[in-house]
Amino acid sequence: MFKRVATTMTCGWLAGLGFVAGCGDDAPAPSNSCADVTGTCVEIKGGDVDALLTALNTIAPGTTIVLGEGTFAMTNSLTIRTAGTHLIGQGLDRTILDFGGVTAQINGIDAQGDDFLVQDLTVQDSPKDGIRVEASTGVVFRRIRATWTTPTDSTNGAYGIYPVKSKNVLVEDSRAENASDAGLYVGQCQHVIVRNNVVTGNVAGLEIENTQYADVHGNTAEDNTAGIVVFDLPGNPIVGRDVRLRDNQIRHNNHDNFAPGGTVQKVPVGVGTFAMASRRVEITGNTYEANDTADIALISGLAIESDGTKWELATATLAGEWQDLGLLPGAAGTITNFRSENIVVANNTHAGSGLHPDPFDPLMLGTLLILSYGNGNPVDSVLYDTIGEPMFHSTNPTMNTNANHVCAGGNTTGTFASMTLATQSVTTIIPFFRPAAPFAPFDCTALAGGPVAEVVLP
Amino acid sequence: MRRALVAMLIAPLIAACGDDDVGGGVDLSRPVHVVLDAPPPALLSAWNLFAWDPVTGGVTFNPTDDRVVPYELNTALFSDFAVKERAIYVPPGATATFDPEQAFDLPVGAVLVKNFAFPADLRTPTEDVTLVETRLLVRHADGWQPLPYVWNAAQTDAVFTPAGEVRAISFVDAMGAPRTSSYLVPQKNQCETCHARKLTADATATIVPIGVKARHLDRAHAYGASGTMNQLDRLATAGLLAGVPALGDIQPAYDFRTIEAGGVVAIPPADVDAAARSYLDINCAHCHAPDAVQGITSQLFLHHANTDLFRLGYCKRPGSAGTGTGGFEFDIVPGSPDTSILYFRVHTEQVGAMMPLLGRSLLHDRGAELLHAWIAAMTPIDCASM
Numbered sequence: 027m028f029k030r031v032a033t034t035m036t037c038g039w040l041a042g043l044g045f046v047a048g049c050g051d052d053a054p055a056p057s058n059s060c061a062d063v064t065g066t067c068v069e070i071k072g073g074d075v076d077a078l079l080t081a082l083n084t085i086a087p088g089t090t091i092v093l094g095e096g097t098f099a100m101t102n103s104l105t106i107r108t109a110g111t112h113l114i115g116q117g118l119d120r121t122i123l124d125f126g127g128v129t130a131q132i133n134g135i136d137a138q139g140d141d142f143l144v145q146d147l148t149v150q151d152s153p154k155d156g157i158r159v160e161a162s163t164g165v166v167f168r169r170i171r172a173t174w175t176t177p178t179d180s181t182n183g184a185y186g187i188y189p190v191k192s193k194n195v196l197v198e199d200s201r202a203e204n205a206s207d208a209g210l211y212v213g214q215c216q217h218v219i220v221r222n223n224v225v226t227g228n229v230a231g232l233e234i235e236n237t238q239y240a241d242v243h244g245n246t247a248e249d250n251t252a253g254i255v256v257f258d259l260p261g262n263p264i265v266g267r268d269v270r271l272r273d274n275q276i277r278h279n280n281h282d283n284f285a286p287g288g289t290v291q292k293v294p295v296g297v298g299t300f301a302m303a304s305r306r307v308e309i310t311g312n313t314y315e316a317n318d319t320a321d322i323a324l325i326s327g328l329a330i331e332s333d334g335t336k337w338e339l340a341t342a343t344l345a346g347e348w349q350d351l352g353l354l355p356g357a358a359g360t361i362t363n364f365r366s367e368n369i370v371v372a373n374n375t376h377a378g379s380g381l382h383p384d385p386f387d388p389l390m391l392g393t394l395l396i397l398s399y400g401n402g403n404p405v406d407s408v409l410y411d412t413i414g415e416p417m418f419h420s421t422n423p424t425m426n427t428n429a430n431h432v433c434a435g436g437n438t439t440g441t442f443a444s445m446t447l448a449t450q451s452v453t454t455i456i457p458f459f460r461p462a463a464p465f466a467p468f469d470c471t472a473l474a475g476g477p478v479a480e481v482v483l484p
Numbered sequence: 485m486r487r488a489l490v491a492m493l494i495a496p497l498i499a500a501c502g503d504d505d506v507g508g509g510v511d512l513s514r515p516v517h518v519v520l521d522a523p524p525p526a527l528l529s530a531w532n533l534f535a536w537d538p539v540t541g542g543v544t545f546n547p548t549d550d551r552v553v554p555y556e557l558n559t560a561l562f563s564d565f566a567v568k569e570r571a572i573y574v575p576p577g578a579t580a581t582f583d584p585e586q587a588f589d590l591p592v593g594a595v596l597v598k599n600f601a602f603p604a605d606l607r608t609p610t611e612d613v614t615l616v617e618t619r620l621l622v623r624h625a626d627g628w629q630p631l632p633y634v635w636n637a638a639q640t641d642a643v644f645t646p647a648g649e650v651r652a653i654s655f656v657d658a659m660g661a662p663r664t665s666s667y668l669v670p671q672k673n674q675c676e677t678c679h680a681r682k683l684t685a686d687a688t689a690t691i692v693p694i695g696v697k698a699r700h701l702d703r704a705h706a707y708g709a710s711g712t713m714n715q716l717d718r719l720a721t722a723g724l725l726a727g728v729p730a731l732g733d734i735q736p737a738y739d740f741r742t743i744e745a746g747g748v749v750a751i752p753p754a755d756v757d758a759a760a761r762s763y764l765d766i767n768c769a770h771c772h773a774p775d776a777v778q779g780i781t782s783q784l785f786l787h788h789a790n791t792d793l794f795r796l797g798y799c800k801r802p803g804s805a806g807t808g809t810g811g812f813e814f815d816i817v818p819g820s821p822d823t824s825i826l827y828f829r830v831h832t833e834q835v836g837a838m839m840p841l842l843g844r845s846l847l848h849d850r851g852a853e854l855l856h857a858w859i860a861a862m863t864p865i866d867c868a869s870m
Contacts (some may be wrong), residue, residue, distance in 0.1 A: 079647030083672035101650040105673035129650065129666035131841045138676075138689075153835050181807065181836060206807070261783070287809040288802075 058114045058146060063090045072096020072121065082106055087139075093147060095120040103132035103152075109139040115147030118171040118201070126151035126175070133158040133183075134172070140164050149186075151175055156186040156205070163193040164484075173203040177227050180286040182206040186228070189215055194483050198222050207290050208233040209250065212240060214264045216346055219481050220245060229285045230255060230293060234269055236262040238346045241481040246275040252293045253279040253317065258303035258327060258363050259289075260336045263343045265363045267351060268478045270308045271299065277315035280382075289330065294319045294387035298379060303327030303337070305351055305368045308478050310436075312374045318382040319392050320405045321440070322371060324432055326413035327364030329389070329447065337364040350475065365430060368474050371408050372436030380405030390452065394445070397455050406460060407440030410468065411447035418446045420457040428467040435469035442468060509641070510535045515548040516573055518593050520624055528618055528633040528642035533573060533597055538639035541613035543599065545571050550722045552597075554707075555715050557700040558737040559762040562848040564665040565657060566600040566616070567609055572696060573597065574724040580696075582716075582727035584734070585789070587693040596621040596693055602667075605656040616651065617669045618642050621679075621693055628691040630675035646672040658744075659849075666845045677842055678770040680777040689777045694770050699762075699788065702736035737788070738762035744850050748857045760858035761788055763851055767840060778841075784815055797826050799867035807836040819864030821856040830855055 060067035065088055070078045072094035079102065081091055088110035095116040100123055104113070113135070115121025125134050134152035135144060137159045143166040149156045156172030159165050172186030186202035189195045190213040197220045202209030209228035212218050218240040225231035231250035234240050236258050247253035253276040258266045276298045285291040296318030301307050302325040314321035327337055338356035341348075353361035381404055384392035395405050410432050412418050419425035426444060434442045444459040461468070509529040517532045519525060533552060535544045545552040554571045574580055578591035590596075598619045604612035620631040633642035634649055648671035654664045670677070680689040695701075698716065706712045716734070719725035738759040742750050751759060764772075769787035771779030782803050785795040794800055797815030802808070802825055810828035821827040829839035831852045838844060 076647050079671055083646035083648075102648055102668065102671060103674070105671055105677075107673040107676055129835060129845060130668045131835055131838060183836075184807075286807040287811065 058092050058116060060090070060092050063092070063112075065090065067092060070094060072116075073098055075100060078104070082108075082111070085111065087111075088141075090114060093121045097122040097124050099127055100125045100134070101128055102130060103128075104135045104137075105132075106135065106137035106142065107139055110141045111137070111139055112141075112143040112145070113147070114143070114145045117146050118148045118169060121147040123147060123149045124151060125149070125153065128153050133188075135159075138162055142166070143168070144170055146170065148173065152183045154183050155188045156183060156202070158185070158188045158190065159192055159195075160189075161191045162189075165189050165192050165195045167197040167200050169199045171201040171203070172205070172209070173201065174205065177204050178282060178284045179204070180206050180284045184208070185211040186225075187211070187223075188213070189218075191215065193217055195219070196483055201225070202231075203227045205229065206285055207288070211235065212237050214262055215240070216264070217481055217483060219483060224248070225250060225254075227281065229281070229283055229290050231279065233257070234266070235259060236264045236266045237269065238264060238267050239479075239481050240269045241272075241478075242270060243272045243274060246277075247298075248275070248278050249281050250279045251281045251283045251285075251295050252297040252300065253277075254299050255297075256299075256301045256304045256307055260303075260327065260331050260364070261339070263339055264345045265339070265348045265351065265353065265361075266304055267306045267346075267348070269304065269306070270310070270478045271312060272308065273311045275313050275315075276317065276321070277313070278317070280316070280318045292330070292388045294389065294392050295384040296320070296379075296382065296392075298322060300325055301366055301369055302329065303364050304366050305353075305363075306473055306475070306478060307369045308473065309369070309371045310373050314374055314376045314379055314407070314440075316378040317380070319380065319384050319387070319395065320409050321376050321379045321407045322374070323391070323409045323411070324366050324369055324371075325411050325447075326366050328413055329411060331364070334362060334364060337362040339363065365414055366411075367414075367430040367432070369431070370433045370436070370471065370473055371440075372433070372471060374407070374437055374440060376407040376440040379407070391447075393452060394447075394450055394455070397452060398445075398458055406443035406458070408434050408437060408442045410434075410442070410444045412444045412459075413448050415444075418444065418449075418459065420459050423459075423461055423466050426459055426467055428470070431470065431474050432468050433470035433472065435464040435466075436471040437465075438463045444468070512544060512546050512548070516546050516552060516575075516595070518573075518575065518595060518622065520593065520622070524622075524629075524631050524644050526644050528620075528644075531595070531620070533595065533620075534571065536599075536615055536639070538613070538615070541601070541603070541610045543569050546573075549576055551576060551724070553719055553722055553724060554705070555696075555701055555719075556703070556705060557695050557766065558703050559700070559740040559759075559766050561694070561766050561843065562851055563600060563843045564653070564667055564846045565606060565655070565663065565848075566602060566667070567606075567613070569599040569601070570695065571597040572719070572724065579726045580719070580724055582698065582725055582729070584698055584729070586697065588696050588698075588725060590623050590693070590696070592623050592625050594623040596696065600669075602653050602655050606658045607656065607660065615639060615642075616653070616667065617645075617649075619675075621691075628679070628693065630672060630679065630691060632669055632672055632675070634669055645669065648672070648674065663846055668842065668845070670842065674842065677778055681775050682777060683775065694766075698734050699737045700766065702731065702734045703739065737765065740850075743854055747850065748854050753861065756854070756857050756861055760854050763854055764788075767851065771840070797824075798862075799865055799870055807834070808839070810837065814867045816859055816862075817865070817867050818862035819860065821859035824859050827852070827855055827859055 067090040073096040090112040093115040133155040134149040135157040141164040145168040148171040174182035184207040186205045187210045195218045204227040208230040209225040210232045213235045220242045222244040229251045231247035232254040298317035298321040300323040338360040356362040383395035417427040442465040573595040575593035581589040601615045618633045634645040635642040649669040653667045720728040764786040765788040773787040
């Protein structure tokens, strides 16, 4: 049933995880076969669902499965529980795993096992998540697409590309479309690179949640409800830190929010980026354009969960490095992670955003912005909620504090406002503090503790 | 002597099947054949565990040395109304060890057998029965291995099918209504979805059995010619299970059969809580428990020992239920089943919202009815004001 091939490399192939277009051939479409693979390899004919599932459920660790060109009409998930499984198609328009006919509640690809790679294929119309990889070390998504073929459908699955609780994760040159929650969702991971992907038509385009050491660059987020966001949720024992959002295109994220429920249903339409309950975040060199509510919002976790005790985490349970973060203590033996602090926003460009804040936003941020700025006036490029600052004044810089070390000083092509969100009400709008560049006292330009280090995957 | 008895047992089966071998290559005069050091045999008959007669719908377990003992559970996992038959095999010279809480510790070479069959009409469950699949859990030195076997159309043998299968199945239910299920035979790797456990917080997940626990097995069972006795006693008597305490020391799970037959009104109102907790334990707690893997992020714990009402769902908002909320806010709104997410999810047949995630495509009317009564009987709490 299987073709087992053990070959040597014949012409200039890169070793390790990389499989690229054929030797000496710069054609964009890859032509992958077992002849290109060192080690155990199985070739599956395009569309042969039974052979594919049989292979996935019987392979030895370290097996590459090459899928032929064609559509696989799946009736169940690709459940992978073998370490070293590499799943390689013939290109995202040529090898399609179609879950549209599935009646069981499954993820399209459901993988657990170290050294997992998925490349050159499309996963579409999964009942739940498109590709979920959990509790694995060494995860690569390359040139894949996770999509639902009906846009704006609240019955679409939740997450398209979804590495969770994993380490050493690379997501590159991939597409995530039309997810009813997040297109590309990195959850509770450590050491992550997300580069050169396109996310479009999702409620949230690209999310980095409770994740440590993430470099997010060269991505395009377009036509989502919200573009690229960073946040911690209460109760997760990985405190997010050291996240760089750099050189991304974040534009026209004004898609209707079609989430069927949950927290994401409360995301306002027209948000470029928010960082919530986050620390050591750099938002630099990105291009923001025509996001109708606002380009960048820096928000305390208390904005979504106002009970600070819900944000307590027992230090004995925490994963990864957190001791240097100066986290706010909670009850004895706990810290809290609701603060957004130690954030640099610099060198981004802003054009045409904040002209039509979402009037239906359940959190009423959009309403506040409409009332504050007046209809049709652009909202400031960077909005800070001011939560946790001992002092706020609408006009006098010396009567504002920057206890959370929010640094917008290098973002001189944009504007800045401190909103004093916690004290606002729709009946009595307190004027925002809107300093001129470089926005003192928010004029710092560097993270406390040094810049975010480059993420280097082994 | 033993050979003569076996011949008597299988004689009617042979008669019924003409010249065909009963159950493919099954020969019940020989012992069970467990293969641990080679790939799993392609045909189920190679294990020699039981013979199946499609005409009578009867299963005959291998009687050699009394090492294969059938069992049933007080409350069973619902699997689209599949009729199940289970047995435990313990190899000669070895014994399983009793545990008051967890699955019994079974020796290397032990096999758990579970048949999934559909009669054409659930009102006549022994007539016109189709055996769809047999799942084996085989105890190796390094842990449990799940093996799915799918029965052929002629019902003569089952074939090792690691890819699993989705099969349209039609039958008439206990109320006389036609039902059609997209019945899922799980692929091999999918077995972990329900059978994975983290035995300690930092451990990697391992595969464990679910049903062979004291509370599920503590009940009487009719063993044909050898009479009726308690299943734990039977296992102990046969020498398959060591360490069984006095039966009064065990708190058995609730016997669901009364509810299945007559609805929740057939049991005393005072029993509803125990019955519901037993139902949740066997149907949900393989994911919704602190040592589970799949459902741990929900922090909703439905195992029988949970006494934390918040983690049981009282006024608890779900983690990321998405489509699964039905538009409701809390897992359980005490006193209000119809606004409780838990009830919504066990009652709906909507893909993406149903619970459990695997193994159910149809509404289990009696189970949902029980949970409805359970939540309705709780002292009401206004969760929104908390």
